[in-house]
Amino acid sequence: MAADTSIAPADQADAGYSIERRTVLQGIGATIAAATLPAASIMTRSDRVEAAASDPVKLGFIEDFSGNLSVYGLQKLHAAQLAVKEINDGKTLKGGPVGAGGMGAEGSFAGKPPIIGITGTTLPVVNDGGSKDRKDVVFAEDEDVLVDSGEKGILGREVQMISPDGQSNNALWQQLARRLIQQDKVDVLVAGFASAEREAIRPIVDQAKQLYFYTNQYEGGVADANTFCTGPVCEQQVIPGVSYMVEKFGPRGYTIAADYNFGQLTAAWTKAFAPLVGGQIIGEEFIPLSVSEFSTVISRIQQAKPDWVMTLLVGQNQHNYYPQAAAAGLRLPMVSTVNMAQGYEHRRFKPPSLAGMHNAIQYQMEVPTNRNRAFVSRWMKMFPNDQYIGEMAQNTYFTIHLYAKAVRLAGTTDQQRVKKALEAGWTIEAPEGAVFLEPGTHHCAHYIRLAVCDENHNVSFPRSWPSIEPWWLQRLGVNLIKHPEYKQYVPDEDPYFAMFAKNAPKKS
């Protein structure tokens, strides 16, 4: 079957090009129109949550509402909208510059953790764990942590959120960051999901000395006097998760990670720390973000025969690993710092794709505390069609409330003064528990829970660490109050990593 190159009769085909002045002018006009079209679409795309009042407090918010990372961005947008609305309505979260810790008392609880499902917007307890015959210290639990702030807005001024769409495109992120900082002159920038996006805009933030909150969990190491990272980091997630897996399933682990800075650095952490808790990473594979077909990866995992798999998969393309692995009969337990709690794969894929998934995270919608149930019902009242409230959405929520409290303490929105106010040693009562923002490292101590997903995709929390500090930057000697810095540390710069790998206990 040969194809004739001019498939239609010859008179329909174009016969060469003749350049005339009219054609040239038309071409120039079309080119100018085409070039301005993207700029026009950016300018009309931004959402304004509150109408402009007299001198409002401007909150710049960039996330991905479309593209590969939109499954995370939309949750964070709703979290920000909820927080801004609560602030403008005169509410705030409990907490203050009071240091870390909470009240404990002795209590009884069940030997097995309760299993939480999700029905519509309620969190029913599917299995309450049996008789309550264990005694231990329990933390005092608040019914709700949302209290009156005493004023509408911040310092009497309304909060206005400017939230353009980053479209999962790093170049666009840089344009939007520049626009928000230089043109809109936002008082605070809350932005970033992927570490690549954060690192793309951090130089712009530093140039302008813009106050910037990065609310996502990430690989750790950002020591930047302008940046406050309120998400958990590797020492709070990788180490508890890996030590639990080694204890329960065995020492041999296999890592599959997204092939960019977050995946590579977290995999380096996992590889370096596994020997310290008696484990060993027997193989690693780095997968580009655009890959969605995993039969080769699954086959290599089966050949390596690990005891558990560490999955650091990011983006909708890479999430296809879970149904494909389940269909291929791969039934190994998995641990992750990003999957399930952030992208709610256990709600998007049919059971049992995520059976045996373990997450060491600070928040997931199924957290069975009263303050969280109150938070979930507030959220679902404002966004009844939302499918899930993920880890990063909760972070965004309490971070914006924390900013409001810091501005009230500083008495002004001047960014340098607010940065100093944020270094006052804040505890904020978030839906996850008490979160402490450490002054020197600009990172947060979190309440970490180990979440396990069963074959019906219901979640239980068999273990908790009520407060894990972000100690890595402290060990590196970072004190942004005494010595301001503007960089990100990587594991290679920490001599302890290599030291411990050599001294680690030998286990086969």
Next chain:
Amino acid sequence: MDAIGFAANIVYQFLTNASFLLLAAIGLVVILGMMNIINLAHGELMMMGAYTATISTHHGIPFPLAVLLAFFLVGIFGAVLERLIIRRFYGRELGALVVTWGISLIMGQGTLLLFGPFMPSIGIPGGSFALGSHSFATYWIALICISGLLIGALWWTYHNTRFGLMSRATMQKSAMAEALGVNTDRIYMLTFALGAGLAGISGALLAPTASISPLMGQQFVAPAFITVVVGGGANVLAGAVGSSLLLSLVKTPVGLILGAFLGTVALLLTALIVIRLMPNGISAYLQRFTERRVGA
């Protein structure tokens, strides 16, 4: 016992990779290979098939029927597209490239506006079975068979039916075919609709293995174009089969030993070398080879 599992695994990986390439390319084989329209909306046609299958399965229609529904819906959509837009670009390849790119943007963003950024996917039907220490998904075995059947059905249509005869005549010399009474306008429309429908079928078949999102078609565009171009235009079906087997033959061992990323790199390098050595594709080279041997 494990040697059997290991060997089976290699064969399984090879056939899976080949059938993935073939399924991604089959819609484009008809449109680019036969009609010579550079269809940049191919990914979005597959996305449309995937969405059709997903939505109908969520509403209770059994999966095989949903796949057939995708074929007809996307085929009709292709016929409409051809009538309204594509027919003005026959012979103007660059114009067709730009207009199909515009169509792909409209389809992608339109889906985003209509259905939101993602949709819960359907579970992968079937279970798995184990041989030695390796386990395999029965769904992929089914897909391997179905891709072979689709190529066979396409071959049969083009060589054993009246429509196939008229279609081949129109593609070779349309003026002559028209002079002999073939309604070439209808043939173009039906061929484009067939290509679109095939893209819809492959999108529907691959839907359980993928995330359902408006831009999901993008992941298939590059493999499809590479497979079709490496296959060549002399005999599009044989070329597509040959190129998917050859590319998979390179990708599978490299992927198994060095990792999936380097497997893809090897596939792209192979495509580069093949195009350099055989610019008109594998099928053109094979055709010349057989002609020389037969003495024609």
